Amino acid sequence: MENIELKSPSIFYKESFLENINDYKTSGDTEYFNNYKKALDNFEQYIEKLNNYAKGIDLPEGYVPYSTFWLVNESNKVLGVIRIRHKGDPIDGHIGYDIAQKYRGKGYGTKILELALPLAKQMGIDKAILNCESSNIRSEKVIRANNGIPFKTIEDDGKLCNQFLIEL
Template identity: 45%
Template structure:
C-alpha cells in the first residue's frame, strides 16, 4: 500500500472507485462525480488545491492523496489541509479528511492511510492535526484513535448539524 498524488495514470482505477461509491454509498458518490465527468479537469483541480491556486471560496490549500494497492486499485482518498483557518474547518472539518471505498471498508485501510498521511502533514508544518468524525461513526473514530488521536470534545456541527467528535493527533512523531 502506498499514498500517491492523483494522476492521469489512474483514470480507469478512479472510474472503478467511483462506481463502488455509486453502487454502494450513493450519498457520498457525488463527492467524486466530477472525477468521472471530466477526469483531466478533476486532476487539475486537485493539483491546484495542493498549490493553493484557483481555490473556491472558503477553501484552503489542500494536498490530496490516493491509497493504492499493488494491483493499482484506489482503496481510499485522504486530504491534508494546510491550515484550518475557516470557521467550518476550525470547528468540524479539521486538517485531515479521508474516505475508504465501500468494498474496502472494515479491513484496516483507513488506519493505514492515516498513518501514511501524518508524516506528510508534518512536512507541511502541521505538528498536531485536528481530525474529526461523526460521533456515531465508530469505524472512523477507531481509525483516529489507532493513530494516537486524543479526544478533545464532542461539538454540535453547524454545516453538518449533528454531534462531531474532535481529536488531536501528533503528526511529527508518526512513521510511515
C-alpha cells in the same frame, strides 16, 4: 498487509478511481458520489483541479489549500483518498479521508492515516485535528489507533462530531 502507499492523483489510476465512484453511485451513497462525480465528466480536469487546490489556486469559497493523496496497492487499485488541509479548518480539521466501499473493514483506514501523518508534519502541522461524526465508530477507531486523543465535541449541520488531536 500488502504493499500499499500514498500516491498523488494521476491519470494512471483513472480506471480504478472511476470504478470506486460508480460503486458509490450504484449503492446509493450520495455523499461520496457527490464528492467525486466531477471526475466522471473530465478526469484530466479533475486531476488538474486537485493539483491546483494543493497550490491554493482556484479554491472554492471558504476552502483552504489542501493536498490530496490516493492509497494505492501493488495492483494499482485506488483503495482510498486522504486530504491534508495545509492549515486547520474549524469544522473539518486538518485531515479527512475515506476508503472505497469494497475495501472497507480491512485496515486500510488505519493505514492511510498512518501514512499521511508524516506528510502533514512535513507541511508544518504539529498538532493535527481530525473530526468524525459521533456515530462513526469505525473512523473513531482509526483515529485512536493513530494516537488520536479526543478533546472536543462540536455540532456540524445538526450532527454531533468528535474532534481528536494527534501530536506529530
